[in-house]
Amino acid sequence: MAATCDVIVVGAGPAGAEAAMECARHGLDVVLIDEAPDAGGQVYRATPKGFRTQGPREPEAEIGDDLRKRLADSSVRCRFDTLLWSIAPGYRADLLGPDGPSSEEAPIVVIANGARERVVPFPGWTLPGVIGLAGATVMLKSQKVLPGRQTLVAGAGPLLLAVATTLRKAGGEVAGVIDLASRREWLATVPATISRPDLLARGIGWTSRLTLAGVPMRYRQAIRRIEQAEAGKLRAFVGPVYATGAPVAGTVREFVVDAVAVGNGLAPASEVTRLLRAEHVYDTVQKAWVPQLDEDFRTSLPGLFVVGDGAGISGAAAAAIDGRRVGLSIAFDADRLSADNYRAQKRTLSTGAKKARRFGQAMARLMAPRSGQIAAIAADAVVCRCEDVTRAELDAAVADGATSPNQVKAWTRCGMGPCQGRTCGDIASALAAAALGQEAPPAPMTGRSPLRPLPLGVLAGDIDYDDLELPPPAPL
Amino acid sequence: MSKSLPLDAAIIGAGAMGATVALHLARSGMRVALIDRGEICREASGVNAGTLTLHMTRAALVPYAMKGRELWLNAPNWLGMDVGARSAPGFSLAFTREELEMVEKRAEARAAMGAPIELVTPKRACEIDPGLNPSMIAAAFCELDGHVTAYMTGRAYRRALLATGAMIMENSPVTALDREDGLHVIRIDGGAPVRAKRLVLAGGVWLEPMLAWLGLKVPVKTLINQLVVTERMRPVMRSVVGIANGLLSLKQFENGTVLIGGGWQGNGDRVRGGVETIPKNLIGNIQLARHAIPALGETRVNRVWLGLESETADALPMIGEIPGHEEAYVIGCVHSGYTSAPYMGRLLADRILGREPEMPLFGPARLIQKDKNMELSA
Numbered sequence: 001m002a003a004t005c006d007v008i009v010v011g012a013g014p015a016g017a018e019a020a021m022e023c024a025r026h027g028l029d030v031v032l033i034d035e036a037p038d039a040g041g042q043v044y045r046a047t048p049k050g051f052r053t054q055g056p057r058e059p060e061a062e063i064g065d066d067l068r069k070r071l072a073d074s075s076v077r078c079r080f081d082t083l084l085w086s087i088a089p090g091y092r093a094d095l096l097g098p099d100g101p102s103s104e105e106a107p108i109v110v111i112a113n114g115a116r117e118r119v120v121p122f123p124g125w126t127l128p129g130v131i132g133l134a135g136a137t138v139m140l141k142s143q144k145v146l147p148g149r150q151t152l153v154a155g156a157g158p159l160l161l162a163v164a165t166t167l168r169k170a171g172g173e174v175a176g177v178i179d180l181a182s183r184r185e186w187l188a189t190v191p192a193t194i195s196r197p198d199l200l201a202r203g204i205g206w207t208s209r210l211t212l213a214g215v216p217m218r219y220r221q222a223i224r225r226i227e228q229a230e231a232g233k234l235r236a237f238v239g240p241v242y243a244t245g246a247p248v249a250g251t252v253r254e255f256v257v258d259a260v261a262v263g264n265g266l267a268p269a270s271e272v273t274r275l276l277r278a279e280h281v282y283d284t285v286q287k288a289w290v291p292q293l294d295e296d297f298r299t300s301l302p303g304l305f306v307v308g309d310g311a312g313i314s315g316a317a318a319a320a321i322d323g324r325r326v327g328l329s330i331a332f333d334a335d336r337l338s339a340d341n342y343r344a345q346k347r348t349l350s351t352g353a354k355k356a357r358r359f360g361q362a363m364a365r366l367m368a369p370r371s372g373q374i375a376a377i378a379a380d381a382v383v384c385r386c387e388d389v390t391r392a393e394l395d396a397a398v399a400d401g402a403t404s405p406n407q408v409k410a411w412t413r414c415g416m417g418p419c420q421g422r423t424c425g426d427i428a429s430a431l432a433a434a435a436l437g438q439e440a441p442p443a444p445m446t447g448r449s450p451l452r453p454l455p456l457g458v459l460a461g462d463i464d465y466d467d468l469e470l471p472p473p474a475p476l
Numbered sequence: 477m478s479k480s481l482p483l484d485a486a487i488i489g490a491g492a493m494g495a496t497v498a499l500h501l502a503r504s505g506m507r508v509a510l511i512d513r514g515e516i517c518r519e520a521s522g523v524n525a526g527t528l529t530l531h532m533t534r535a536a537l538v539p540y541a542m543k544g545r546e547l548w549l550n551a552p553n554w555l556g557m558d559v560g561a562r563s564a565p566g567f568s569l570a571f572t573r574e575e576l577e578m579v580e581k582r583a584e585a586r587a588a589m590g591a592p593i594e595l596v597t598p599k600r601a602c603e604i605d606p607g608l609n610p611s612m613i614a615a616a617f618c619e620l621d622g623h624v625t626a627y628m629t630g631r632a633y634r635r636a637l638l639a640t641g642a643m644i645m646e647n648s649p650v651t652a653l654d655r656e657d658g659l660h661v662i663r664i665d666g667g668a669p670v671r672a673k674r675l676v677l678a679g680g681v682w683l684e685p686m687l688a689w690l691g692l693k694v695p696v697k698t699l700i701n702q703l704v705v706t707e708r709m710r711p712v713m714r715s716v717v718g719i720a721n722g723l724l725s726l727k728q729f730e731n732g733t734v735l736i737g738g739g740w741q742g743n744g745d746r747v748r749g750g751v752e753t754i755p756k757n758l759i760g761n762i763q764l765a766r767h768a769i770p771a772l773g774e775t776r777v778n779r780v781w782l783g784l785e786s787e788t789a790d791a792l793p794m795i796g797e798i799p800g801h802e803e804a805y806v807i808g809c810v811h812s813g814y815t816s817a818p819y820m821g822r823l824l825a826d827r828i829l830g831r832e833p834e835m836p837l838f839g840p841a842r843l844i845q846k847d848k849n850m851e852l853s854a
Contacts, residue, residue: 086752086753101759400634401516401634401644403515406515410631416778453707456774460762465571466572468760469756470723473721476535
């Protein structure tokens with residue numbers, strides 16, 4: 001292959017942007033790709049062009065603006081509004097951008113494509129008006145749009161408080177916060193959060209303000225099902241759960257609301273490394289496949305790195321520091337800095353990363369989907385929302401002899417829709433493993449291109465039939 | 477597997493060919509095992525385009541493909557499950573003078589072998605399928621085409637085989653073949669060896685290394701066929717569409733997705749499988765597809781994958797006894813193999829059961845190369 005640059009970085013969130021800038025600082029030619037119109041990723045998302053916001057700015061906005069300014073001042077070649085749709089060994093990144101299909105080639109690739117949101121299915125989670133917690137964050141942050149006048153917030157982890165607080169700030173009403181975790185589980189995270197007193201204080205502030213405002217906070221409870229109610233509203237049934245997440249007998253309350261924001265944490269977006277057939281390990285706590293990495297974020301494939309939440313959920317602060325660490329390693333491998341210099345800088349960064357990661361990982365544990373919750377998924381609950389595949393259908397495929405998530409996919413169409421299993425793959429795999437009596441599924445679903453659905457007409461472009469390059473005819 | 481009770485037959489390779497042979501032998505009362513290194517029908521038989529078309533079948537194989545097509549359409553009756561096989565009209569389109577010549581020649585050769593293919597005008601073609609691009613010059617038309625949802629194949633065969641009492645040994649990679657006490661001994665990684673009176677090799681592109689277990693050198697070419705499926709979309713076509721040179725196969729399933737195939741190549745080999753899509757070939761394939769059915773420009777490409785197709789030196793199948801080896805058989809390398817698999821498998825099962833097959837088999841002797849090293853080691 002003919003390299004078009006030294007390093008390709010996929011994803012311009014904190015991990016990718018910092019990795020790109022660190023490489024560029026040491027004289028490497030870096031191309032940074034992101035499908036969004038600007039850098040920042042999900043947490044430091046830029047305000048869309050033409051939008052202006054009023055009122056006090058969140059700390060994330062400042063960090064994001066600083067990141068974008070530093071990136072603009074660097075020699076990193078940014079390709080925004082550009083989709084990575086495939087990647088080939090060696091490496092060739094196949095792209096679709098504002099000017100149509102193109103590719104970049106480099107011996108080194110850093111994948112920093114972050115996380116994807118997970119919802120443990122229950123009947124009704126696919127109804128209009130039910131959105132993910134992370135999805136709600138994007139709506140509120142990026143577009144300042146409320147999902148509804150009155151919203152029920154449910155699931156697990158710090159996003160619950162963040163979403164509830166942001167909803168209220170934006171003028172919405174929060175009908176309740178339904179938390180899978182107990183108060184004690186939250187308290188247990190305090191030692192880890194002390195490393196980030198700013199975030200700890202913010203979390204306490206969020207909780208007390210929500211309580212003061214009279215927002216019902218229900219701990220160790222979960223949504224059992226949601227039904228469509230009168231006048232376009234939703235009726236959510238909320239009941240108590242065991243520590244495993246499985247429902248337990250007790251009072252079931254009804255909430256009639258416009259919208260429900262529900263989520264069970266984040267999982268690494270592993271589709272790029274799965275497409276490249278890199279080695280992965282199964283994280284039994286997060287119930288997700290994670291790329292196998294060494295301490296410098298190297299995958300099993302030469303020249304391929306994964307950093308940020310894509311390497312395991314650790315949060316934005318850790319992602320930024322780890323991004324710099326990856327950049328340093330790449331620059332060192334390329335003889336762009338001395339061994340002493342490399343070691344000194346790496347040591348400083350590693351200390352910071354450790355603190356940041358401790359906080360991020362404590363939060364990730366809190367929001368991990370729980371075994372009892374998955375085991376209790378109702379037979380009629382849709383697991384694959386693209387293809388409307390229910391849990392009963394998945395179980396039937398295993399009963400018919402499927403021994404891998406790939407065979408389950410073939411026999412049910414679970415994961416064959418536009419999301420390509422990004423939403424349902426982990427849950428379907430966990431269900432299959434449980435049905436087979438295994439702790440972990442035997443292998444992840446095979447990664448396939450395109451990594452995002454591609455507009456066929458755009459990819460094909462305008463071409464005359466006479467200009468088509470056809471291979472030789474098939475034998476008669 | 478106790479030594480005292482050998483199986484009647486062991487079939488290695490759980491694709492549609494091997495599974496069909498196993499099913500017919502088991503239904504005839506034989507004790508059989510179907511063995512695969514992976515799961516049933518997870519390679520070509522589960523990932524091919526599922527085209528039941530005579531337009532793309534090699535002329536010599538047309539009579540077999542017509543039988544196979546009927547069997548797929550009747551799957552609920554003999555296989556016990558609907559695998560989504562549907563009859564649909566089929567076209568091979570010509571957009572240029574050269575293509576028209578090719579279409580005429582190819583239609584004639586296939587019609588001579590019994591395929592009911594006729595040439596129709598663009599107007600007639602568009603009456604049958606209004607989704608077609610009216611800028612064609614002519615089209616070859618065949619009423620007997622159709623399609624199958626290939627990914628359901630394994631589920632259907634697995635159920636049917638279990639009902640016969642056949643053993644299905646998945647995730648059981650074979651490492652070597654031996655001969656002991658007049659029996660075939662199949663060595664399996666991580667499992668007890670299987671002993672059987674008869675051996676059937678049904679490994680598709682892996683038939684070359686499988687035959688090498690027996691000391692035979694038979695080159696098998698591996699094609700890395702690219703397949704593309706779109707998102708669900710409104711009904712835009714009702715026929716199976718190809719073009720003159722055979723480089724397109726296009727059909728819309730009941731669920732609204734459109735499958736685009738035609739044998740455009742990706743990178744890979746039989747050791748690593750399909751490794752990567754070649755963007756130029758993906759784009760070429762969809763450009764051709766959109767030219768045939770212009771409405772495809774509205775949808776999105778949802779998934780691309782690669783399936784391995786096998787081909788012998790003369791591009792004709794090998795089905796029959798393996799020369800020099802007692803009670804050993806081979807089946808595979810059939811062009812349009814998915815279409816004819818239910819029939820080809822039945823023919824070989826008939827031969828194994830001592831019945832005269834309805835149509836001639838394709839003995840592998842013609843394909844075996846003399847190789848000194850191999851002879852010495854064998």
